[in-house]
Amino acid sequence: MDTSNKKIRWGIIGLGNIANKFATDLATISNAELYAVASRNQEKANTFAKKHNAKQAYANYEALANDSNIDAVYIATPHTFHKENTILCLQKGIAVLCEKPFAMNSNEVEEMIATAKANKTLLMEALWTYFLPHYQYVLNLLQQKTYGDIKTLHADFGFLRPFDTNSRLFNKSLGGGSLLDIGIYPIFASLSTLGIPDIKEAKATFFENGADASCDMVFSYPKNVKAYLKSSLLEDLPTQAIFKCEKATIKINTQFHAPSTVSIITNESEEIIDFNYNTIGYNFETIHFNNLLLEGKTESDIMTFEFSKNLISTLDEVSHLIGLNY
The missing domain is CATH 3.40.50.720 (NAD(P)-binding Rossmann-like Domain)
Known part of the structure; x- marks a missing residue:
C-alpha cells in the first residue's frame, strides 16, 4: 500500500x-x-x-x-x-x-x-477508552508507580432507563443487559491496570426477560489488592474510576470511559487535569x-488479541458466576 x-x-x-x-x-x-x-x-x-x-x-x-x-x-x-x-x-x-x-x-x-x-x-x-488521552495519562502514572502501588480500584457505570422490551439495550437475544453493554468498561479498567485477577466474585439482579439489570463484582489480586466494579441499568451511578494508591488517589471523573478529566488527590491538594477534548x-x-x-x-500493540481474549474470557466467567446464559 x-x-x-x-x-x-x-x-x-x-x-x-x-x-x-x-x-x-x-x-x-x-x-x-x-x-x-x-x-x-x-x-x-x-x-x-x-x-x-x-x-x-x-x-x-x-x-x-x-x-x-x-x-x-x-x-x-x-x-x-x-x-x-x-x-x-x-x-x-x-x-x-x-x-x-x-x-x-x-x-x-x-x-x-x-x-x-x-x-x-x-x-x-x-474499545475506544484505551486510546483516549486521559486514560493513557492515567495508565502511564500507574505503570510508572508515580504515586506508588494501587491499593484499591472502584469503577462503576450506571444509568437509569425505563425497561423497554423493544430496545436493544434490554434485549437478551441481542446481548442486551448491563454486563456486556456497560459492565465491560469497569472490567476493562481493572484488567488494563491490574491484570487478570486471582479471584472473581459476582452477583446480579435481572429483568423479567432474563437480561441482567445490574452486576456487582469484586476482583481480588495479590497483596490484598481489590477492584470493586459495578454496572447498572437501574440507577444513575457516578461512572468514575478511582484508583487509591499509596501516596495519592487518582480519579477519572464522571464518564471515565469517555473524554473526561482526571483528579489527583493527596492529603495536601487536589489537582484537576483537563485534556481539552474537542471531539466525541x-x-x-x-x-x-x-x-x-x-x-x-x-x-x-495497544488493543492486542491477547487483551481482547482476556476481556471476553473475564466476561464469560462473570456471566457464569451470575447465571447469565445467552
Missing part, C-alpha cells in the same frame, strides 16, 4: 447511535473518509449516507463487503452479529474495527482472530487503526 498520500476509505455496518458518533469523528481525520454505509434498510442507509457524506449506501452488509473500494470497516451492529459481520469482511480482505464487546463469548472471539490471521488482515476491538472521542482509536493499516500491521 502506497502510504504517501493514502486516504483510507471506510465503510460502516450497522447505523445506530454509536455509528453516528463514529462517523462524526471520522470526518475530523485528514487521511480518512467515509466511503460507504450499510443497513438492512435502504432508506436508513440513504439518510445516514447523506448526513455523513458517504458515497455509497447499501441495503445489505454483503454488498458493502463486496465493494473493492473499501479499505476498512467499522462494525456497529448488535453484539450477537459481531462475529458474522467481522468474518464476512475479513474474508474479503477488508480490515475490521469491531465495536465492543468483540463478540458474545470466547469461542466467537477465537474464531474472529483465527480468520484475521488466516487472511493476514487487520482486526481490532473498538472516537477519532483516537480510528487514528491508531489507520496508522496500523498504513504500516501493514495486522494487530494492535
Whole structure:
C-alpha cells in the first residue's frame, strides 16, 4: 500500500447511535473518509449516507463487503452479529474495527482472530477508552508507580432507563443487559491496570426477560489488592474510576470511559487535569487503526488479541458466576 498520500476509505455496518458518533469523528481525520454505509434498510442507509457524506449506501452488509473500494470497516451492529459481520469482511480482505464487546463469548472471539490471521488482515476491538488521552495519562502514572502501588480500584457505570422490551439495550437475544453493554468498561479498567485477577466474585439482579439489570463484582489480586466494579441499568451511578494508591488517589471523573478529566488527590491538594477534548472521542482509536493499516500491521500493540481474549474470557466467567446464559 502506497502510504504517501493514502486516504483510507471506510465503510460502516450497522447505523445506530454509536455509528453516528463514529462517523462524526471520522470526518475530523485528514487521511480518512467515509466511503460507504450499510443497513438492512435502504432508506436508513440513504439518510445516514447523506448526513455523513458517504458515497455509497447499501441495503445489505454483503454488498458493502463486496465493494473493492473499501479499505476498512467499522462494525456497529448488535453484539450477537459481531462475529458474522467481522468474518464476512475479513474474508474479503477488508480490515475490521469491531465495536465492543468483540463478540458474545470466547469461542466467537477465537474464531474472529483465527480468520484475521488466516487472511493476514487487520482486526481490532473498538474499545475506544484505551486510546483516549486521559486514560493513557492515567495508565502511564500507574505503570510508572508515580504515586506508588494501587491499593484499591472502584469503577462503576450506571444509568437509569425505563425497561423497554423493544430496545436493544434490554434485549437478551441481542446481548442486551448491563454486563456486556456497560459492565465491560469497569472490567476493562481493572484488567488494563491490574491484570487478570486471582479471584472473581459476582452477583446480579435481572429483568423479567432474563437480561441482567445490574452486576456487582469484586476482583481480588495479590497483596490484598481489590477492584470493586459495578454496572447498572437501574440507577444513575457516578461512572468514575478511582484508583487509591499509596501516596495519592487518582480519579477519572464522571464518564471515565469517555473524554473526561482526571483528579489527583493527596492529603495536601487536589489537582484537576483537563485534556481539552474537542471531539466525541472516537477519532483516537480510528487514528491508531489507520496508522496500523498504513504500516501493514495486522494487530494492535495497544488493543492486542491477547487483551481482547482476556476481556471476553473475564466476561464469560462473570456471566457464569451470575447465571447469565445467552
